[in-house]
Amino acid sequence: MGRFSLLGKSRKVGVVTEKYPFKPTELPEGFRGKPEINVEKCIGCGACVAECPPNALTMEDRDGYRVIRLFYGRCIFCGRCADVCPEEAISLTMEFELTSDTLTDLVQEVKLKMVKCIVCGRYYGTERHQRKIIEAMKSQGIELDPEIMYRCPEHRADTGAKLIGLRRESK
DSSP: OOTTHHHHHHHHHOOOSOOTTTSOOOOOTTOOOOEEEOTTTOOOOOHHHHHOTTOOEEEEEETTEEEEEEETTTOOOOOHHHHHOTTOOEEEOSOOOOOOSSGGGGEEEEEEEEEEOTTTOOEEEEHHHHHHHHHHHHHTTOOOOHHHHTSOHHHHHHHHHHHTTOOOOOO
16 A cells, blocks of 8 residues: 555545534434423423433422522433423423533523421422322312322321321331
């Protein structure tokens, strides 16, 4: 093989590189880009947080609010969050260029008001999630007693146990 054989081959093939970033790249169908949370649809259930392999999604309950935080610096664009979201509140965009000078550009936060237990005053879920549960029960013809529905899971279990005559052990 001669010294210039590679040069000869490359002349036959022609240009194979793209003019990116000067010319936009065409993305294939099904491309998984930056995930975005639709704040209006999110109920704060935390399914996405539980499924996120790199922990790009986190959830924190503070001051009567549930904060779901998506940090794009950790995201691997796997799409598992979108797959498990029961409300289809997360969708993958075609955006993949996420370079930024500020940290706030790489974070999306959803802040949802929480429900407080009428017995102990502890916050236990989001208002949106609670409404979703109540709507689902009503659509199945089940009328719920608000006294029970607005109790944390522990006090709801206590009430349910009393209704059917069971004694619950104290922790």
